[in-house]
Amino acid sequence: MKSIARFILCKILGWKLENDFPKELKKYVVIAAPHTSWLDFPIAILSRVASGTMIHFIGKSSLFSFPFGVVFRALGGIPVNRGKSSHLVDTVIAIFNSRDQFVLALSPEGTRKKVKKWKTGFYYIAKGANVPIVMVTLDFGQKKIKISKPHYITSDIDKDFDTFRAFFEGVLGKKPELS
Secondary structure (H helix, E strand, O other), X not given: OHHHHHHHHXXXXXXXXXXXXXXXXXXXXXXXXXXXXXXXXXXXXXXXXXXXXXXXXXXXXHHHOOOHXXXXXXXXXXXXXXXXXXXXXXXXXXXXXXXXXXXXEEOOOOOOOOOOOOOOHHHHHHHHHOOOEEXXXXXXXXXXXXXXXXXXXXXXXXXXXXXXXXXXXXXXXXOHHHO
């Protein structure tokens, strides 16, 4: 499956994979950006399969209704209630703490729309679960998926976010105007 996914992603679709997901780590948060189109999902799934790393994702529970729910769960999806009082960060930290191995991918924008400021949930999940963050570009401009080395968060959220912004600087999503 890994070879087929890599063939489709790289040879047929023309994407380049730069680096790989850390094999030595059993738990971490992946942030992938920019998230501007529904096409991000199949590209991300192909890159995940091509790397041989199981990476889970969360989605609003309404997406997990029949028949799509069967597919999303098979792909590693976890349904969540994204309401204001759902304590999503605590829920995800509990998932990390209950498993020996768990990698979770999130979009720091939290939407496909253009945002001025990223959500901070991914940061507090990583902090609460005591796991690093791996950054991944979905650069449609260069057709490149770049994977960072693990970033271990510090006690300085502003400094950490400067690191994140620098990694994603200049990366164009499928819809560049939303990047």
